[in-house]
Amino acid sequence: MTCVERAPADAHDLEKIFNPKRVAIVGVSSNGMGFGAGILSSLLAIGFEGKIYPVNPKGGEFLGLRIYSEVSEIPGEIDFAIISIPAQNVPAALDACRKKGAAGAEILSAGFRETATPEGIALEEEILEEARKGIRVIGPNCFGIYSPKSGLTLLPGPDLSRESGEVAFLSQSGGMAIDFGQMGKWMGVRFSKVVSFGNGVDLRESELLDFLGDDPETGVITMYVEGVEKGSDFFGVLRKVAEEKPVIVYKGGLSDAGSKAVESHTASMGGSERIWGSALRQCNAAQVHGLEEMAEASLIFSLLPPRSYEGISVVGGGGALGVAACDAAETYGLKLPILDKKISDRIMSILPKPGSSAFNPVDVANPLVPPQILKDTLLLAAEDDKIDLQILIQLLYHYKSLAMALGVDSVRDVTPYRELADSVEEVVDKTGKPVIIVLPNNKRELQCMDLEEMIRDARDIFLKKKIPVFDDLFDALRAIHHVSKYYAIKQRR
Amino acid sequence: MKGAMNIIEEAVKRGAKTLSEHESKLFLAEHGIAVTREVVVSTEENAVLAAEDIGYPVVLKGSGEALSHKTEMNLIAIDMRSEAEVREAFQRLTSNPEVTVEEVLVQQMVKGDRELVIGLTRDDQFGPCVMFGLGGIFTEILEDISFRVAPLRRVDAMEMMDDIRGKKILDAVRGKASVDREVLADILVSLGQIGLDYEKIREIDINPLKILDGKPIAVDALVVIDNE
Numbered sequence: 001m002t003c004v005e006r007a008p009a010d011a012h013d014l015e016k017i018f019n020p021k022r023v024a025i026v027g028v029s030s031n032g033m034g035f036g037a038g039i040l041s042s043l044l045a046i047g048f049e050g051k052i053y054p055v056n057p058k059g060g061e062f063l064g065l066r067i068y069s070e071v072s073e074i075p076g077e078i079d080f081a082i083i084s085i086p087a088q089n090v091p092a093a094l095d096a097c098r099k100k101g102a103a104g105a106e107i108l109s110a111g112f113r114e115t116a117t118p119e120g121i122a123l124e125e126e127i128l129e130e131a132r133k134g135i136r137v138i139g140p141n142c143f144g145i146y147s148p149k150s151g152l153t154l155l156p157g158p159d160l161s162r163e164s165g166e167v168a169f170l171s172q173s174g175g176m177a178i179d180f181g182q183m184g185k186w187m188g189v190r191f192s193k194v195v196s197f198g199n200g201v202d203l204r205e206s207e208l209l210d211f212l213g214d215d216p217e218t219g220v221i222t223m224y225v226e227g228v229e230k231g232s233d234f235f236g237v238l239r240k241v242a243e244e245k246p247v248i249v250y251k252g253g254l255s256d257a258g259s260k261a262v263e264s265h266t267a268s269m270g271g272s273e274r275i276w277g278s279a280l281r282q283c284n285a286a287q288v289h290g291l292e293e294m295a296e297a298s299l300i301f302s303l304l305p306p307r308s309y310e311g312i313s314v315v316g317g318g319g320a321l322g323v324a325a326c327d328a329a330e331t332y333g334l335k336l337p338i339l340d341k342k343i344s345d346r347i348m349s350i351l352p353k354p355g356s357s358a359f360n361p362v363d364v365a366n367p368l369v370p371p372q373i374l375k376d377t378l379l380l381a382a383e384d385d386k387i388d389l390q391i392l393i394q395l396l397y398h399y400k401s402l403a404m405a406l407g408v409d410s411v412r413d414v415t416p417y418r419e420l421a422d423s424v425e426e427v428v429d430k431t432g433k434p435v436i437i438v439l440p441n442n443k444r445e446l447q448c449m450d451l452e453e454m455i456r457d458a459r460d461i462f463l464k465k466k467i468p469v470f471d472d473l474f475d476a477l478r479a480i481h482h483v484s485k486y487y488a489i490k491q492r493r
Numbered sequence: 494m495k496g497a498m499n500i501i502e503e504a505v506k507r508g509a510k511t512l513s514e515h516e517s518k519l520f521l522a523e524h525g526i527a528v529t530r531e532v533v534v535s536t537e538e539n540a541v542l543a544a545e546d547i548g549y550p551v552v553l554k555g556s557g558e559a560l561s562h563k564t565e566m567n568l569i570a571i572d573m574r575s576e577a578e579v580r581e582a583f584q585r586l587t588s589n590p591e592v593t594v595e596e597v598l599v600q601q602m603v604k605g606d607r608e609l610v611i612g613l614t615r616d617d618q619f620g621p622c623v624m625f626g627l628g629g630i631f632t633e634i635l636e637d638i639s640f641r642v643a644p645l646r647r648v649d650a651m652e653m654m655d656d657i658r659g660k661k662i663l664d665a666v667r668g669k670a671s672v673d674r675e676v677l678a679d680i681l682v683s684l685g686q687i688g689l690d691y692e693k694i695r696e697i698d699i700n701p702l703k704i705l706d707g708k709p710i711a712v713d714a715l716v717v718i719d720n721e
Binding site: 274 | 510511610612613614615616617618619620622624632633636638639640641642648649652653656695696697698700715717
């Protein structure tokens with residue numbers, strides 16, 4: 001715990017920090033070893049937009065860039081610095097960067113408070129004092145900032161997406177930041193800003209959350225926290241920001257003291273986990289319990305029109321699927337209303353028989369039903385006022401079995417998934433009701449990699465059309481529930 | 494409110510770890526929370542006078558700050574309906590072989606038709622937090638409770654009542670009047686405010702908070718003082 005008070009984050013400074021034009025990397029060795037050289041190659045690989053000035057007392061050259069022997073030697077001013085040198089040299093480097101005009105610095109180096117040694121803690125105090133002189137600090141002991149717009153990237157992130165989106169992520173853990181960055185790439189989550197803040201000596205959850213609350217590029221905020229520094233500050237900021245935009249919180253780690261002596265029933269029942277859940281609920285922040293759940297919730301928050309969804313239709317094959325859908329919907333407080341008789345009669349008239357049913361879930365009986373019929377089914381179901389959103393489950397793996405039976409080499413040749421994507425897009429446009437696609441794959445043996453590849457391709461095609469895709473119905477309903485709950489509470493309050 | 498502050502300051506001064514039930518209720522009453530009518534007495538004669546003043550039936554409880562588990566210690570006599578019963582109970586409570594009981598609390602007997610619990614705790618991260626839930630013996634068995642971080646907005650108080658599984662207990666069921674949620678909300682909000690205003694209060698239990706004709710009344714209470 002630090003004793004020096006932090007200043008609130010200044011939006012102008014933060015803009016320079018996330019989208020710097022001139023960056024110093026302090027601690028780049030010409031032999032390419034170490035984190036400094038690592039982050040430099042990451043920045044070059046991702047195509048960072050600004051100018052980079054490597055620094056190392058030994059000078060030299062790396063990847064065609066001159067290495068300056070001191071920060072003060074860099075021509076002109078800098079906006080931002082990335083520092084990766086031994087901990088004891090960090091305060092002086094920070095001072096030099098501030099004098100060069102840097103609005104902020106990310107410190108990748110470790111060896112501070114996390115060591116729990118007096119030296120480490122004292123060095124962290126020194127960093128905070130330097131920060132107070134006029135340079136904002138991310139870290140230390142972190143992976144830094146990922147900003148797709150400028151091409152600033154995390155230490156191990158040379159291949160993250162350059163496509164900007166509206167999801168921001170604040171993470172105490174660097175590993176979680178890079179995991180989400182990579183996962184977002186295939187899952188369809190696009191980021192505005194990602195910050196791994198590590199020890200968070202200066203800027204951390206409350207300051208950054210406050211900033212993102214006002215950031216026009218950020219529409220959805222995700223966070224991974226293990227513990228917050230000033231709970232009441234965090235609570236106040238979270239409550240304020242969640243009134244404006246959705247905030248999804250993954251609280252990791254159990255910090256319960258457990259052994260704390262208490263006198264009352266109230267205290268004995270008010271463990272840390274329970275209080276965290278209550279605090280998040282009170283702020284109307286969505287609580288998730290894993291990285292995938294966080295990613296899925298952020299995807300759907302960013303793709304669906306902002307409102308609460310209650311009535312859902314599920315269209316797919318297999319009766320048990322229908323039962324599973326009803327059970328899962330109930331778990332998440334969602335409804336699968338029985339379709340209006342006139343509508344279900346019309347759906348029945350176009351579905352293959354026997355085996356199909358059209359109450360909701362709509363069981364199309366046959367996994368190889370052509371896209372045209374699925375489209376007409378979705379169009380009809382959307383006519384029911386009770387339906388707010390539709391889910392289409394497609395078991396594309398049956399096409400692999402078909403291809404094998406027909407002796408066709410590639411599953412792509414027999415699967416009408418592009419046509420399906422066009423059909424679904426047309427349904428969404430015509431009805432104004434979102435459709436979510438679920439593409440389970442129950443055929444994952446090594447011999448069926450072409451199927452896996454095709455499903456990946458199908459995912460990308462749907463996502464390009466802003467249609468959310470999930471592997472699993474249960475996950476989809478869980479994500480919808482977060483969205484519905486958030487907007488329902490927001491509206492009610 | 495000056496009285497309330499004095500109760501806490503005096504307890505801190507004398508190094509008490511908890512307030513007695515009676516002091517706890519005096520403190521809560523100063524904050525607008527309805528509590529049982531009750532008097533602390535040290536003689537049998539005064540116990541009888543108190544009972545007559547309060548009106549039969551009454552409850553007698555051994556009183557003192559160290560006596561926070563009165564049921565387990567057999568220090569409660571409920572439903573005393575006559576002078577004779579009060580005298581007998583006074584003698585029994587004050588001659589307990591395991592603890593010295595010098596004072597006895599003579600208390601209005603509240604039958605009530607439902608039992609709730611309301612409390613205050615301090616979380617390491619979020620500070621004072623208010624609890625609401627099913628009271629009496631069900632508190633620990635079912636743990637059907639909800640928490641909110643202080644300060645509570647009115648909407649927080651209302652929502653936390655809806656958070657418990659057994660929330661229907663607040664409705665008009667089986668001929669019982671529905672519970673006055675507005676009064677409950679007042680209590681929840683003021684308990685949060687107590688947590689913010691009195692640093693020296695570490696925990697509070699109001700259990701049971703009984704419901705009498707739809708209105709909540711604190712039948713037992715414990716205020717824990719931070720006197721480390």
